[in-house]
Amino acid sequence: MACNIRTIFVASLASIVFLTSLYHHHHLFHPQPIISSENLPLHPHIHPNYAIQEHHHHQQQIVPDSIPSVSILLPAWEVLVVVSPATPIPPDFIAGPFTCLFPNNVSSPAKPAGFLPAPYRTTFKCDFPTILHRRLPFPQPILTRSPERSTLPQSPELLRWNFLVYDSVSTENDVALFVKGLNHRQGGYRLANEFRCVFGDDDGVNGVKTTVTTSYQEVFRCRIPETSAFSNSGGGRIRISLEMSEQKRVVPSLAYYTPARKVVVEQPKSLLCACTMVYNVAKFLKEWVVYHSSIGVDRFILYDNESDDDLQRVVQELVQEGYNVTILFWLWPKTQEAGFSHSAIYANTSCSWMMYIDVDEFVYSPSWLNSPNPSHQMLKSLLPQSPSSKIGQVMISCYEFGPSNQSSHPLMGVTQGYNCRRRSDNRHKSIVLLDAVDESLLNVIHHFKLKQGYREMKMSVEDAVVNHYKFQAWSEFKTKFRRRVSAYVVDWMQEMNPESKDRTPGLGFVPVEPEGWLEKFCEEYDERLKDLTRRWFGFESPPADVGKDE
Incomplete structure (x- = not known):
């Protein structure tokens, strides 16, 4: 009997040792892969109606x-x-x-x-x-x-981040929600009737629900309920989210409903404003603002995508000098289209026309080349002069400039430092009548869909052009590898879509300077804007901040 017990004990112990060795062998030689932060399942462990509550837990x-x-x-x-x-x-x-x-x-x-x-x-x-x-x-x-x-x-x-209501903006009649994870790709949009907006209760059970009227890109527009439907809890703060009706699932939300501001005394709108999304552009900003202000831009709106340079200081200095510059903190990654959609609502009460260009882009007309001084009417002369024309968008072609043998940021600014470009124009940028923007707020590459009845006007390069100082000195250009701002453009370090027009020809997937970068993209010397700005502004000494490394 004792012998049998010993035999059973030894056999059991051997089995435990054997199974333990198999377990460790599997985990040592077949480790679990590290999960990618950008390709995670959508809330695999939480209840479909997970309600966001601030993390108290006593x-x-x-x-x-x-x-x-x-x-x-x-x-x-x-x-x-x-x-x-x-x-x-x-x-x-x-x-x-x-x-x-x-x-x-x-x-x-x-x-x-x-x-x-x-x-x-x-x-x-x-x-x-x-x-x-x-x-x-x-x-x-x-x-x-x-x-x-x-x-x-x-x-x-x-x-x-890939399943979240991250922001909102209101008009007098509705509210626009900005949502990640539902309309995944350009052109692939779900129907508006698949969703409802939920005001108040995060779990979608007791909240006030309204109709979704449009669903395009990351923008979902909703009807506003009667104010009497809301309780006074939460200090007047009303959470707002989106419910997927068929699944009865509410998307987690950081957004709150804020009623549109009611202006007691209406101020006249600025005729022409400029909007752009920025990241660490402090050294470039003053040249861009001073130039475009001198030719007719009344107000500048910057969507700051997590800058950590001296942007705030430079903007404060510009404001003190009399320029109208506003910064909106927009930390959301890869949301340029959503930011521009937001601006079409946010700025509509203060701006009639909005010019969507980047800080490395400068608009000018060859007809100005003999002008001794800039004029505030120059850009405005490019706009339609009669409302009956029903022109809602003016499109201006771009010339893309190369490094022009610059090995570092030009001390006198980009208009003085880069003078060689590609021969043909590529793409365009737009000046948009905000009242003509379609309710969907749909936009692609600085170009908006217009309401029915409005039309576009494309200008010839003899009438107006955008100098796009795109391929700058390598020390500046390599920052584009940080993260592309468009929701529908692959980041350059991902080995996908190598033939995309967004990618730079001859550029790999890592921020390593290609051979011959200094001379690349130089097919035609073009010093027209360089000579014009030198005559207008002098440039006897470098403009403030232009030569500083941030």
Whole structure:
């Protein structure tokens, strides 16, 4: 009997050792792949009607100096932490230090990342720790000023950037939601009747629901319910989201409904404004603003896509000098089309026409070449002079300039430093009548769909042209590898669509200077705008900020 027991014990022990060795062999030689932050399943572990609640979890009792917040996983394993609007952080406290505290005593430094408006919310960014990349579900961190480690309770799952209502903007009649993860590709749009807007209750059960009228790109427009339908809870803040009607599933949301501003005394609209999305353009901005202001742009609206240079300081200096420049914090990655859609509503009460060009683009007309001085009527003369023309969009062709043998940013500015371009024009940029923009807000490459009854006018290169200083000195150009701003353009470091017109001919998939870069794209010397701006502005010394390295 004792012999049988010993035999059974030895056999069982051997089986355990054998199975354990198999387990370790599998995990050592067949490790689980690290999950990509840009190709994650949409909330695989959470309830379909997951409601966003700021991350309280009795934090004050568990983690000293913790701050209620909600967190989103962005591309490249960045975590965006949005502080609850109910607990704003005083400006003198924002400098920190702050920490993102994850379960299992894992932490990551948190850095200030700007502010979200309506309602005002402070944001921070931290890296999602590598040790957690293979563990699903990904937990939200607790934002704290204390570096002390604590044993945290079960954390809610990180929200995903690829499935999120991230912003909104209102008119007097409706509200536009900006949503990732529903209309995935250019031209592939789901029907508006597949969705409903949900005001108030995040879970879609008790919220007020209204009709969605348009669904294009990342923009969904909704009817506004009667104000009597809302309760007075939440300090007047009304969360707004989108419900997929058939699945009864509500998209997680960071957006709030803010009624459109009612102006008691209407101010006259500026005839011509300019809008662009920017990232670290402090050294270029003054040249661009001063030039376009001198030829007729009344106001500039900059959508700041996470700049970390001296942009704020340069804008403050321009404002002090009398230029009308506004910065809107727009941290959302790959959302240029959505940003321009937002601007078509945001600026409609203050601007009649909007020029959509980048900071490396300068508009001029060859007819100005003999003008001794710039005039505020120059650009405005390109616009239709009669409303009866029903022209809603003026399109201007682009000439693309090459590095022109410049090895660093030209001290005198881009108009003086780059003088050699491709021979043929490529693409165009637009000046748009905001009242003529279609309700869908659909736009592609600085070009909007117009309401029925309006038409476009394309100008000849003899009448107007955009000098696009696209292929600059390599030290400047390589920053384009950071991340393409369009939602529908592949990032250059992804080995996809190598023949795309968005890619630079001869450029690989890594930010390494191609051989012969200094002489590339030089087919024709063109110094017309260079000579014109030198005559107008002198350039006896470098313009402020132009020569500084940020």
